[in-house]
Amino acid sequence: MSATGRLVWIHALLVLLLLPPKAIAADPEQQRDLTSMSLEELASTKVTSVSKTEEPRFRTPAAVQVVTAEDIRRAGATSIVEALRLAPGVHVARINSNQWGVGIRGFTNRLARAQLALMDGRSLYNPLFAGTYWETQDTLLEDVERIEIVRGPGGTLWGANAVNGIVNIVTKDAKDTQGGFVSAGGGNEERAFLRARYGGAIADKGSYRVYGKYFRRDAAFHATTDDFDAWHMAQGGFRTDWKLRGDDRLTVQGDAYSGRAGERATLSFYERPYQRTVERQAPLSGGNVTARWAHFMDGSALTVNTYYDRTNRAEPSFRESRDTFELDAQHQFGLGERQRVVWGLGYRLSDGRGRGSETLTFNPPDRADHIFSAFVHDDIGLVKDRLHLSVGTKVERNQYTGFELQPSARMIWAPAPRQAVWAAASRAVRTPSRVERDLALTAALSPTVPLFARIIGNEDFMSEKTWAYEAGYRIQPADRLSLEAAAFHDRYGDLTSLEQDRPFVENGRQILPYRFANLLRGRSSGVEVTSLAHLSTRWWISAEYSYLSLHLETRPGSTDRTSVASAGSSPRHMARAQSSWSLPGHVDVDLGFRWIDRLPSQKVPAYSELDARAGWFVVPRLELAIVGQNLLHGHHLELGGSDPTQIERSVYGEARWRW
């Protein structure tokens, strides 16, 4: 461990150990006071929301972090991807103003291929280049009920590509977002934004909300190039929740967005000049509609979820329109006294129509993917309320690799009411995307000499396979203190490599071909430690630390000499500490500090940054806030050291009004 790494580790522990004894000790006086309170007093007592978010999570045999709308508000985050920084073990690295790389337990990438993201049951994973375009994943952040961030595999329930982690965004029921909300503000980076929502009831049958938002963001810092990456986006949407006959529930929701994001790309041509750098305002737009029906029967529940999603991207180097349709059904029931079975069936159609250039082609240009899946999951209470075993598997069929099996076994043991130990073993796969199968990408190596490298898809490209072993421990030693640790060891097989083929000449051009193959393997280990303490009614702090050791190697016969370095795109150490105060006079003050270790393969040095927010409720309905992000430096690098784009200090003000 480096000297700085050690320092941060100590600081994280320090925050934990600084708890005054009074705050940690369970206070029996407090108990007696509560029962002697009058009903009216009790009905106006504010509670800490710790137990609300912690409780269901406490008994989950997986490394899960939950980020709520309140966490997002107090952190001053303005996008979903920035809110992911609030979870331990998640590496969020902003590439420029409108692009982010995300890595969970390693493999940080703009399009992280082995992480799945969903919003209200709708997949945000784009199968063309395999990954999530975070810049277009948005909603009114005030309407987010929670973002569940699962570290480690979840293929058994979620399906393929949930290898390293899952980001599951759940928005609030429309009945919980009644009334109006308007927020407006701006600053040096967040140039201007306006968000509004209105929710109401539909007779006795249900409720609705509609929202709209717009933002304009400034470009990042560029030492030598133009400010190409400023962007703006407008989005609107609705959600309705209906109570049907019996206890049935129906949710229908939808969103539509449109915007332009400044992008920069080096394009290659077969004629002189062979290389040209272009900057373009890329139009990004899309929309979706989701319907979800939940039917409760005696002892069982059936949920059917279906959605249609359209995304349009026109980047400088290629454009794509994609339609996705999915239909899922899930049924859960109790089996005897102690077992709970969930099983489901699903079908997804993802149809992409792309257009590249002479040097970027997909063959065939259009392709529709059909994915069929089935899963079964059984939760068995071995010892009443103490020991639970859950086993399950997903079987998925895709047209690239056929059937994929993703089993897992998880166990949780609660030796005492506020302690839990869990362990899990799972297999997960990352299925091929069109990139590895159908791509032909030719890149000029010089603007003046006709020398090209060509990356070619491989029809025999297989799924990447992972076996993951995890364990974790949670304890709530006092009502206002919770601690959690998770450790993992993952073994990766058949990871993507780029193998050199024999060079050849094509129409007078020298071509150096590379082909996708599965000749890389690896292993990773790590730990994540988190703590949360409510020091008093008005002050809580949290501290997190995560460690990752990722090692990749080529298999015999591989000619790939560069891919192993991609392990160095994720930090070995990360630490974060947050302190939140609710001061007298209705003022909230939040400080969030983070330290991220260096990224050797990205030429990114280690950095520390501080975010701060002060919010003042002038009246209960009006909050004024000032937010500072990345306050420690004028600008700093988060990913991609060869392109000198740096993330700048940002300050913005905001007014929020609700009625």
Place this chain on the structure above:
Amino acid sequence: MALVSPLPWASLALVVSLLRAVSPVAGEAPRPTEYEVKAAFLYNFAKFVKWPEDGSLGPTFVIAVLGEDPFGEVLDRTFSGKTIQGRKTEVRRMRALTAPSDVQIVFIGSSERPHLAQILKTLEGGSALTVGEMEGFTERGGMIAFRLRSDVVNFDINLDQVERARLKMSSQLIRLARNVIGKGGL
């Protein structure tokens, strides 16, 4: 993973002890947790509801938690040493309702949502006060449903079900409810 060398640890311990001594927050009353407040409400429900003295009350007053228990030891602490209608209280945790007639308050955990209809049917005819926090609890025939809104715990009451169980609920309690289903309702 190698942690830290002993030296920083020693200095760390020193710093911690120093900072604790001057910590400014000692003496401030911490906010109670959600389940401390809910447990206190359960105690108040017991005080503000009268159970019929026709054999539905046994030698002890039993509060049962059915399914996954969100309270932990908080519930035991809340009721320890308390008496209701002249009887000692007892907290029980159950996976299934074996002898429903012995129980005065049943807290139905959210894990039992799929079995709710079955559970309520088992309790029919008895005089158990059913309390839950799952969505749609009172609409589906439960008596009191906890709600958490802006960090404050309140509740809905299904008065029809309360009266069907021959329970007498104090108007003080009914007045405090956020929603009342049944003839006392709005």
